[in-house]
Amino acid sequence: MAARRRDPAHAGRILSTRALTRHFGGVHAVSDVDLDVGTGERVSVIGPNGAGKSTLFNLVAGEFRPSGGRVEMFGADMTRASIQQRAHRGLARTFQTSKLFTSMTVADNLYLALCGRPGSVRRLRDARRDHERIGRARGLAERAGLGAEFGVEVGELSHGQQRQLELAMALAAQPALLMLDEPAAGLSPSERGQLTTVLRELSAGVTLLLIEHDMDIALVIGERVVVMSDGAKVLEGSPSEIRSSELVRRIYLGGTLDVR
Amino acid sequence: MTWARANVRILVAILIVIALVAFPFVVPRPQFWVVSVGIRSLWLGIVALSLIWLSRYTGMLSLGQMTFWAVAGYGVAIMSTQNGVPYSISIPVAIALATVVGALVGLIAVRTQGVYFLMLTLATSQLAFYLVLNAASVTRGYVGIGNIDRPEFLGLSMSDRNVFYFVALALAAAVSALAWYATRTPFGLALQGIRDSPERMRALGYNVYLHRVAAFTFASFIAAVSGALALFYHGRITPGAIDLIRSIDVLIVSVLGGIHSLAGAFIGALGLTTLQNFAQEGYIQVRRITLTGVVFVAVLLFFRGGIVDLPNQLREYRRSASRQWARFRSRKHDGRTDRPSGADVSDSAGGADGRDRQQLPR
Ligand SMILES: Nc1ncnc2c1ncn2[C@@H]1O[C@H](COP(=O)(O)OP(=O)(O)OP(=O)(O)O)[C@@H](O)[C@H]1O
Ligand SMILES: [Mg+2]
Numbered sequence: 001m002a003a004r005r006r007d008p009a010h011a012g013r014i015l016s017t018r019a020l021t022r023h024f025g026g027v028h029a030v031s032d033v034d035l036d037v038g039t040g041e042r043v044s045v046i047g048p049n050g051a052g053k054s055t056l057f058n059l060v061a062g063e064f065r066p067s068g069g070r071v072e073m074f075g076a077d078m079t080r081a082s083i084q085q086r087a088h089r090g091l092a093r094t095f096q097t098s099k100l101f102t103s104m105t106v107a108d109n110l111y112l113a114l115c116g117r118p119g120s121v122r123r124l125r126d127a128r129r130d131h132e133r134i135g136r137a138r139g140l141a142e143r144a145g146l147g148a149e150f151g152v153e154v155g156e157l158s159h160g161q162q163r164q165l166e167l168a169m170a171l172a173a174q175p176a177l178l179m180l181d182e183p184a185a186g187l188s189p190s191e192r193g194q195l196t197t198v199l200r201e202l203s204a205g206v207t208l209l210l211i212e213h214d215m216d217i218a219l220v221i222g223e224r225v226v227v228m229s230d231g232a233k234v235l236e237g238s239p240s241e242i243r244s245s246e247l248v249r250r251i252y253l254g255g256t257l258d259v260r
Numbered sequence: 261m262t263w264a265r266a267n268v269r270i271l272v273a274i275l276i277v278i279a280l281v282a283f284p285f286v287v288p289r290p291q292f293w294v295v296s297v298g299i300r301s302l303w304l305g306i307v308a309l310s311l312i313w314l315s316r317y318t319g320m321l322s323l324g325q326m327t328f329w330a331v332a333g334y335g336v337a338i339m340s341t342q343n344g345v346p347y348s349i350s351i352p353v354a355i356a357l358a359t360v361v362g363a364l365v366g367l368i369a370v371r372t373q374g375v376y377f378l379m380l381t382l383a384t385s386q387l388a389f390y391l392v393l394n395a396a397s398v399t400r401g402y403v404g405i406g407n408i409d410r411p412e413f414l415g416l417s418m419s420d421r422n423v424f425y426f427v428a429l430a431l432a433a434a435v436s437a438l439a440w441y442a443t444r445t446p447f448g449l450a451l452q453g454i455r456d457s458p459e460r461m462r463a464l465g466y467n468v469y470l471h472r473v474a475a476f477t478f479a480s481f482i483a484a485v486s487g488a489l490a491l492f493y494h495g496r497i498t499p500g501a502i503d504l505i506r507s508i509d510v511l512i513v514s515v516l517g518g519i520h521s522l523a524g525a526f527i528g529a530l531g532l533t534t535l536q537n538f539a540q541e542g543y544i545q546v547r548r549i550t551l552t553g554v555v556f557v558a559v560l561l562f563f564r565g566g567i568v569d570l571p572n573q574l575r576e577y578r579r580s581a582s583r584q585w586a587r588f589r590s591r592k593h594d595g596r597t598d599r600p601s602g603a604d605v606s607d608s609a610g611g612a613d614g615r616d617r618q619q620l621p622r
Contacts, residue, residue, distance in 0.1 A: 061463065063459070063463075083462040083463060084462060084465050084466065084467055087462075087463060087464060087465035088465050092463070092464075093463055095459070095460070095463075099457040099459050099460040099463075100456070100457065100460065101452065101453045101456035101457060101460070102456055102457075103452070103455075103456055104449070104452055104453065104456065108449055108452075108453075109453075111446075111449065112446075112449055112450060112453045112461070112464065112466075113464055115446050115449075115450070116461075116464030116465035116466055117465045118465075121446055122446070123445060123446045123447040123450075124445050124446075124447055125445060125446075126441070126444050126445060127444055127445055127446050127448075127449055128444060130446070169460075169464070173464070173465070
């Protein structure tokens, strides 16, 4: 693990947020968050329920407009960029609650995931003749353990299988920056093990930003861990630092904390 | 699909083709069956196809399809009857114009959803109605434009009812094939993805808005084809052809035939025209609208998948009836209160097939 660690200053940044803020009415879901992620880095974001982790993701992905602050990604200011523009530049994300095409097959879900970026897709030809992409979709399904379910409607899959598919769809576009929002939520222990393996085996070029409540996964996969609470980034450090942190223990025990 | 089932399907398809081709030669009273029922069902089916296609694959239920039908119909009528433009130009131009109008309406309409989309598209068709009524200098207002000559080509005249029937049949087959093919392309799959989860589609990099506009435009093209065809069917066009009742008729046809299946468009159209024709001829002594309304409500209550889904639904009803019967008997025999068995529970969920068809598009 330690051998894989990169110094963000040397590797070049793929993502930086500056004073990123988002209010919902009176709720400060995210306030003044500065986050730097180096290319190829694996960063876990942890924090109690309502800490603002998903909101931070949605700000980076373009789902929400920030109330203040900036988002720089892929070497450009993307604060105002559309969701699609960010996706085209190499961002892929999963959602905390699965958002899949439930009345379509696993094959069609993955096929669509492969055709999202503009380029060589011929949009008006018969998709069933697109053997090259169908083959790639099949490969993705097999790696996600869904080879036997390739022709099955997604609504019929188990929760765990749907989570696997979410991840496979995010990986389909070979993203430069991958953001996963609680991929292990609702998974059985064995499914968690599988997930950990998949995340470990991500190719080295992929930058990973991971929200995870399961500390075993968050601290094993993350080379660096960011702790959020009440919308703010309260701590940042290596997994071992986080593990021994008194502050983290207090946050997770539910005590209100006064960091500033 | 097993070998046997595939063969049955092919056989059924061949029988349907034979029936459709033989139809004008075997029916009695051809003016009634070929023209009033056959041809009318075909053009009405094409408009309903545009509604069903849009609803089934994008989740957008439009009540505005008669708008584009009207633009195409009036377009041909105004260009050819009043300005002497040959049909070879006026027909494609009018259909193109209606498609462009569809794109413009789509640019606004697809920004809304659900009941707002429904209201907006309905308002569009009402707007078209009042526009043609008031622009009397070109549309001749209430009177409409009449004396439309039927086109001739390759020495055949569409004044011949059999020629007209086969032209209508060929057009219906062509637009159905096109609509079906579109659903198999990456574009069509993307529409279904957007129907299921627009957020996910955006996150994958798709332009959801443009896809919806394109789908709406394509559907208005289909409706426009029907508009041009129906103009020659009636031999005239009046505002009455696009009033509120006609827009509702298109919805009734779709629901009656089966709003989850493209074939439902033509089956529903056949059902409605037959019903209305018999009501008109006095076989059934009810007012036409009342009769249609009753049938519509009956379909909504008991056969939500429409006529296309009738075999499935009947099987479902029979299964649940025999289940009730078995439960009743077992209660009588051993006098115990019965709990649903495992088989019972999975049975009541219905086949994957049946459940899918009963789902309303979101
Ligand atoms: N769309 C929204 N509208 C209003 N308030 C919101 C919205 N999204 C999030 N919030 C609020 O912002 C705060 C942060 O929510 P967020 O979902 O980001 O937390 P989280 O850290 O992801 O929590 P969890 O671990 O439960 O997923 C919460 O108080 C939440 O109620
Ligand atoms: Mg969350």
